[in-house]
Amino acid sequence: MTDIAGTLGSMFSLIIVTILGYVAARCGFISADIRPKLSGLIFNITLPCTILASVGKIDASTGAEAITWSLVFGIALFFVMLAGGALACLALRVPRGERGLYLWMGVLTNTGFIGFAVLDSIFGGASVFLGSIFIALSNVFIYSIGVALLRSAGQAGRAAGVGGDGASGEAARKRRRTIDVRGMLKDMVNVPLVMSLVAMVIFFAQVSVPAPIMQAAEMAGGITSPLAMMLVGLSIADADLAAVLKQPRLWGFTVIRFLLVPLAVYVLLAPLVPSALALGVFVVMLAMPTGSMAGPIAETYGQNGELPAQGTIVSTVASFAIVPVLMTIMSLG
Template sequence: MEKSSIMNQVIILFLIVGVGYYSRKRNIINDEINKGLTKLLLEVTMPLMIVASFDYSFSKELMKNIIYMLLYSSLIHGALILISRILYNKYSKEKKDILRFATVFSNCGFMGFPVVGSIFGKIGILYASIFNIPYNILSWTFGIMLYTENKDSKNLKKVLLNPGIIAVIIGIILFIFSIKIPQTIYSTIKLVGDITTPLSMIIVGVMIAEVDFKKIFKKSSLYYIAFVRLILVPILTFAILKIIRVEELLIDVAIVIEAMPAAAVTAIFAEAYSKEPELASEIVFFTTFLSVVSIPVIFKILNIS
């Protein structure tokens, strides 16, 4: 993939963040509107995007790789959850939880899928969607618990019944049984779900409007999480999958996904649950900013093309 194509994906996201930034500075989006947009994102557009992402048909020939990709994704995310426990011990509990979330969850939906598609085409999107299953389940269970464990997150039933995890369950059923949603309904679901990407970046822009840029580049914690998220995680992913001798295409798809910056929902969840929203938005901004350079570098180092 050409560097310009990768940079274009990142630049587009930054321009959308700029829309949110401008809207907040001009008070077009105030605190009340932002809370409403966040609620719309978490309870409507993102769940619909998840459901739409499972609309893939697969042949029997692909079944083996599909099962393997599901297992590989579970292994990688499990390893990241464990490793993230020891990477941030010097930080406070509140900050550590945000840093752990940013380490485990990449911006695979908003950036990963377009990049995977541009490199590997339809087959890449298929494998990426399978890789995303554990991601979705864990982000709406383990991820939510990181943000809410000091409140009422111990009520596991409540966590599992949130719109995101319900969408994952619906998507898995549709995927496993190859149930095709009527085209009119699917088009509606996809159209609303597609709002998630620009909406999430606008919300991040609104959050960034409150950031002191003179301070953001002086924070050592941001450089540390950027190194972990953008360099260490994809290299670790490569090493794990190489050791167990995974097929080259599956390795490449996994690396592309894990080379993405911190997930936009790092900041979205932080805003929704009022837990270090400034730090979370800074992490999303900073890792996305640096990914313009880091993604082509990682692809070059690991020979992805």
């Protein structure tokens, strides 16, 4: 496990880059209209390069054990996130009509952008490869069971009096179901997932990748973390912070789901798991804030996207305190 000084220094560096993104947005150098293209660049180009480059940074003597535990934790990740969200809803007495949204905020987290930036900064490049395993496995559940939660919540809202009527309403529902299936398949099978599988084949088969390719992957992947954190700064700059930060239930949900649950998981598993790196990645993945796509996807399934959008900002701001706290406790263990 990393030392506390290095952990705090790494997180402070990420905060500085986020502030630079915020300043750039306020000065007009970057704006919300370029966010989709930059996100696409990261997700489809630089992040896969980061995953590929990370394969060469894994110690062969300990890599197999860490990968095995990562496969186990990767399958468990979604269900632990879902249970943590349910516990938070119960503790905070979240109204029934909002529970689906809170559960969605608890499982659709920013593991891809902020997660990889934090992992690379704190644990080094090998952890990025392990993190890609987590994401590849958990996405299967997020875009199947997670989306089913949203759909059922949306149907409950329409049953209460919201939605179309007659043949047109039925046609719209059928059309939405068709789009849902296509969207889920598209989200589950993506470039980072494919690259994760390729990276696993390279590692276990001991495939020798030409040095120029690995060097190019490392160069391109090097912009993933700073660009991702600058996008976080852009999101914060676009938000109405005065309104968003005055949400006590969202803050309570953030503390329980993104701090207390990962902390409890670490305390329970630390004596049992021999791979400190895999456990560290698991805890970091659990602590990552709600993803920026939580609101838009919620709206796709007939839900109010404003609450998840606010949850994204609250949990992201809080993550800059939550992650150092978790890493400090883990360093003392």
